[in-house]
Amino acid sequence: MELIGKVLVQLVQLLLVLALAPLLTGYIRHLKARLLRRRGPAVVQPYRDLLKLIRKEVVLADNASWLFRAAPYIIFAATLIAASLVPTFATGLVFSPAADLIAIVALLGAARFFLALAGLDVGTSFGGIGSSREMMIASLAEPAMLMFVFSLSLLAGSTQLSSVADFMQRPEVGLRVSLALSLVALIMVAIAENGRIPADNPATHLELTMIHEAMILEYSGRHLAVIELAAYLKLLLYFSLIACVFVPWGLATAGEGFGAFAIGLGWYVAKLAVGGFLLAVFETGTAKMRVFRLSDFLGVALMLGLLAALLLFVSRGL
């Protein structure tokens, strides 16, 4: 009986991320429009877009293989699992032992692998360009992400997110230089991974400058809906990750009851709102960088992650 309750809570988290992800994207788009003195679409527009896409027929290229049709679901499944493993409103849920940072990175890597393959599958030049750029980003973003994981695990003694969040709530953690470096590195990785400005422009119509959009140009109908939803989920995942590691306040612990869960949920939504606002402001005030400057950008993230890990070694007197 107890187990059923725990599984139910975990299921609630899974549905929660699924329900909140389009809202977060819609909220950021709306904010950006307001910052440009436009009225902007309603925050629920992404839901409408998804509904519209699901109802539309799928147009497939003649030479699309089974991979092209299967990839959207693989990408979606991997991203959904990864997003529902990151603690949102509570720690210590029943699947928490699986919520290992390395597992999450691997899940996202798998999703990316299939997305890049799907971009190449139809054989259009844009898909190829997008895939090649995406892999260039990945080759730098993933090591940077792993450096972040290492420094975190050195500090918290675990790569499991629930224990990391619990550890970070303790008063003895305090302010640490390596934590600040890690945070900056993680934010930079998150920007590049989610195709936000200055790495990529999610609103562009220019085929030649696209990264993420170039890979999915050939998708339509429900396939596109699923891929879009996966992209929304990925953005939410990075928000949750930053919130759970660096601002873990308000997180409920499993078994505390519904009151604590409700408070945790309130905190979580508030954190998303603040994070979304910061992202919208940052994106409005920056131009996109040249494609080849991305390697410098992510190189900095990698160095920061490395520095954070090194500082931790040094401070421990190794």
Add this chain to the structure above:
Amino acid sequence: MAATKILRDILAEGQARPAHRPWPCAAVGGEAWEQAISLLQEEQCTLLGLWGDQGMVHLALLDADGKPAILSHPCEGNRYPSVGSRHGAAIRLERAVRELSGFEPEGLPDWRDWLDHGTWPLQCPLGPAEPVSAAPKTYPFLPAEGESLHQIPVGPVHAGIIEPGHFRFTAGGETIVRLEERLGYTHKGIESLMAGATVERAAVLAGRASGDSTVAYALAFARAVEAARGAEVPARAVWLRALMAELERLANHLGDIGAICNDAAFAMLHAQFGFLREQVLRVADRCFGHRLMMDRVVPGGLRDDLPEEGQGAIGGLVAELGRRFPELVELYENTASLQDRTVGTGVLPAGLARRFGAGGYVGRASGRAFDARRTPGYPPYDELQFEVPVREEGDVDARVWIRIREVEQSLAIVGQILERLPAGPVHTPLAAPAFAEERAGAALVEGFRGDVLAWVRTGADGGILRCHLRDPSWFQWPLLEAAVEGNIVADFPLCNKSFNCSYSGHDL
């Protein structure tokens, strides 16, 4: 200058054609024609246009003193010695002449069609206009060879809502090795439609060659017709025409600066400049009854006078822009991430700009200080104070800065026009032609993109027999191919937007 004298000699020796106004025009034979091509090749003259009509091919030139002239070469057996074989800027013009009029340029190495994609119902619509033969047309792109080069076909249908054009990139990784344009998708047959039309109908068509330059086109056409007919335009109409042309320049430059920023994903300036552009369009709508001021300039003057409150509305607009514009320019200048994209991107060498006679911001950003308002010049600009900004860098940033400076100049010009606007009528109906023979007229007008050339031949009844409109983009599109070479593929949209060539005006 020696070159000027050579051209004068060519004109003097040729058979003068007095029915052409206001520029000197002469029919010339083989040797003089070759001499003129040599002048172009040696960059002593600038090519203004090349078109075919009535068994002759006409070559419009601008000499070193800024004086235009037209040389006509008879096409015996529908052939004439090619200009493009020695002067690259003429190649596309000659390919278009071959398709439209059926005159074969002897010695032109490029045999491919240009505007006709095999979908026209007629061959040579401006010449014999025969039904097409069934042979399908092929269009091989120019090759680029090397290890690990790959081709990227882009367009003609693009992901954004823009005009159609095909771009064939050959890239080594992300670096562009060669770009080849394929245009002609928006060919509307404007010149065929104008042949035989009344002046009123032809003026409407001219205003639609390129919608964003509708005032410039209508003005060029009107001035060409007025030159041919020897018509006088009331002073107030002349000044109001300049006012409209400057408003058009303002609206387009403001829109362009914002759009360039948007292509670097800096949406804030796009929104802000879009806001300013919208204000210009609304004032134009209030004053002239149309946001783009389409069909307001007609041969003989203007369709309507500026309403009484119009002067105040435009004055308010100038004041508002004068206040808001500098703040946005400062933001452009101080945003490092944006400067990083525009500075040093898409450099057009000054030599190429000079050789192709690139007009507008494309030429002026690469050191070519040409402005049709100055040379050859037309009223009322001879009475107005303004500067022609020039930069030497030739990159995207320089093209933005030329636009910024021109906005400032246009604001100053509008202010001067408002102060000195004469009173009186704005339209003099064109008098019935008092001559029995055909007349031809030409005019060069500075649109926001550069110099628009209009040439008309009118009949004894005053109708339009033939009209040729040459968009500034004819000499800018080929330069875009040169400017993006060695840049990365992802920077092409930014370079393209900074050129902002017209598809419609080019395809006609």
